Amino acid sequence: MIRHSESNRYARIEFVALLAAFALFLSTVEYLIPKPVPFMRIGLANLPLIIGLGILKDREYIMLAILKVLGQGLVTGTIFSYIILFSLGGTIASALVMYLLYRFGKRWISLVGVSIGGAMASNCVQLLLSQLILFGAAARLIAPPFLIVGLITSIILGIFAQQFVQTSSWYRAELEKRS
Amino acid sequence: MKQFKLGDIALLVISLAIVISSFNSYGDFTGKPEVHVRAGNKEWVYDLSVDTFATFYGPVGETTMEIRDGKVHVHDSDCRNKVCIAAGWVSRPGDWIICLPNDVFILVEGTMAAQEGGVDDTAF
Amino acid sequence: MxxxxxxxxxxxxxxxxxxxxxxxxxxxxxxxxxxxxxxxxxxxxxxxxxxxxxxxxxxxxxxxxxxxxxxxxxxxxxxxxxxxxxxxxxxxxxxxxxxxxxxxxxxxxFPGRLGKLVSLQFYYFERITTSWRSISPKRPFIPAIDRLLIALSAPATDSGSPITDDSPHTFGxxxxxxxxxxxxxxxxxxxxxxxxxxxxxxxxx
Structure with missing residues (x-):
């Protein structure tokens, strides 16, 4: 019996690592997509954090968020620079908000709303950090376009996530494993 | 398509409110009070909302200005009569302090509206 | 070292x-x-x-x-x-x-448990990037990544688990x-x- 739960826990860790790797993969996909505006991001790498809401336990969810930040930092080589603060702050804020929205508002909020909330939290924290670290008060000038672009892309990502959990057979299988 | 729920609309409205309020920050950068300092034929400019010390050199020696909490004063000066130090703290646009012996002139510039409108940090 | x-x-x-x-x-x-x-x-x-x-x-x-x-x-x-x-x-x-x-x-x-987890993440990252190449068609996107994830969730047959041995990336x-x-x-x-x-x-x- 002990053996079984042990191997089960190991499988869970593997699953978190897989989702974290999936986030890394999506950020390379994102990198390849041409963008009309320089600071525009779709935030594809946040998809695992959105779909993980329904299939991960609390601790696993936190682990996924941390692994996403560390992995991206290592791939881009920015892990020991200021950049990691932006990515850490943004990811932790959005993970927290998305988690709370999903846990307590699932009945009224779809993944689209979850994605909007997460993106706004992430972008506000990143603007605050850019004011503190890089641009000073001038960070407020980039706030409106930054927030608008973030809002639009988060809606697109939310619709995408919603469609994914509704049509994916992988997701349905994972969901059944846990029930 | 039963994709959108009521809460989504609420979140969208809140987000739009945040976006719209972020446009307010554009007003902050017009007519923000500045401290202009002239010594000899050079000019220096400082933001009145940023605390700082600065030293200027004139015919008599050094004059040190201090900006703190949105006000400015002469902290120390090598001149004899110390009238500039006695002038104390000034902060309103149009206010000025002069140190005649050392040829240092300090002037607060900006519009009153910006002064009252709040050079604060609530824009986020 | x-x-x-x-x-x-x-x-x-x-x-x-x-x-x-x-x-x-x-x-x-x-x-x-x-x-x-x-x-x-x-x-x-x-x-x-x-x-x-x-x-x-x-x-x-x-x-x-x-x-x-x-x-x-x-x-x-x-x-x-x-x-x-x-x-x-x-x-x-x-x-x-x-x-x-x-x-x-x-x-x-990297040292510790977190270091091992990061290694595991990179092990999967490499498997994803290689699997992705063999997946076609890649459009529409959702069924494509669905197939990718199903392929990866199946237990790996080739090599042992990377968390026990010294990670596949420790070259140098x-x-x-x-x-x-x-x-x-x-x-x-x-x-x-x-x-x-x-x-x-x-x-x-």
Whole structure:
């Protein structure tokens, strides 16, 4: 019996690592997509954090968020620079908000709303950090376009996530494993 | 398509409110009070909302200005009569302090509206 | 110890010398030195993004005038202090960025449970990128990534689990004494530049 739960826990860790790797993969996909505006991001790498809401336990969810930040930092080589603060702050804020929205508002909020909330939290924290670290008060000038672009892309990502959990057979299988 | 729920609309409205309020920050950068300092034929400019010390050199020696909490004063000066130090703290646009012996002139510039409108940090 | 780990620890010890640097000339020299380090370890350096960073951060600081009035653009005063502050911040970012690049070349092994998890993540990352190539059609996107995830969730048949053995990425040569010496030298140079900057020996502009 002990053996079984042990191997089960190991499988869970593997699953978190897989989702974290999936986030890394999506950020390379994102990198390849041409963008009309320089600071525009779709935030594809946040998809695992959105779909993980329904299939991960609390601790696993936190682990996924941390692994996403560390992995991206290592791939881009920015892990020991200021950049990691932006990515850490943004990811932790959005993970927290998305988690709370999903846990307590699932009945009224779809993944689209979850994605909007997460993106706004992430972008506000990143603007605050850019004011503190890089641009000073001038960070407020980039706030409106930054927030608008973030809002639009988060809606697109939310619709995408919603469609994914509704049509994916992988997701349905994972969901059944846990029930 | 039963994709959108009521809460989504609420979140969208809140987000739009945040976006719209972020446009307010554009007003902050017009007519923000500045401290202009002239010594000899050079000019220096400082933001009145940023605390700082600065030293200027004139015919008599050094004059040190201090900006703190949105006000400015002469902290120390090598001149004899110390009238500039006695002038104390000034902060309103149009206010000025002069140190005649050392040829240092300090002037607060900006519009009153910006002064009252709040050079604060609530824009986020 | 692997030589990639020596670079990691050298970088960690050098980090404060960059973060605490107050002199804009000092940080500029440090940035140049670190860029050179990254360049000699297979990292690329592109001038344009760094110039854009330097210009944008410096000009952002102009909104908060500070110091000697150099000239005006329209009604707008361009001040020396504001430019220098912005340049210093931009150089700090550039220096940290390339030091970070240098530190993670050869993918060092991070200690502890989290380090193993990161290794596992990279193991899956490599499996995903190889599996993705064999998946077709890639449009529409959702069924494609669905198939990708199903393929990866099936237990791996080829190799054993990477969490028990020493991670598939731990390549890199054994550290030699010379690698240690070279990195100690880099560390001394970066800290010497910090001391020079703090003591005011470097020109302050």
């Amino acid at each position: 692997k030589s990639s780990n020596i670079r990691l620890y050298m970088g960690l010890l050098a980090l404060p010398s960059i973060l605490l640097q107050d002199s804009s000339v000092g940080i500029a020299i440090q940035a140049g030195y670190v860029i050179m380090l990254a360049l000699t370890h297979g990292r690329r350096f592109r001038l344009l993004p760094n110039i854009i960073l330097l210009v944008s951060v410096s000009s952002a600081h102009l909104l908060q005038p500070h110091g000697l009035h150099l000239f005006s653009i329209g009604n707008f005063p361009v001040t020396a202090g504001a430019l220098l502050l912005g340049a210093r911040k931009a150089f700090t970012l550039i220096a940290l960025l390339y030091l970070s690049h240098y530190m993670v070349t050869g993918r060092p092994q 040569t054994r550290a030699t004494g010379s690698a240690l010496l070279v990195n100690a030298f880099h560390l001394i140079v970066l800290w010497a530049l910090f001391v020079l900057g703090q003591s005011g020996i470097l020109p302050t502009l």
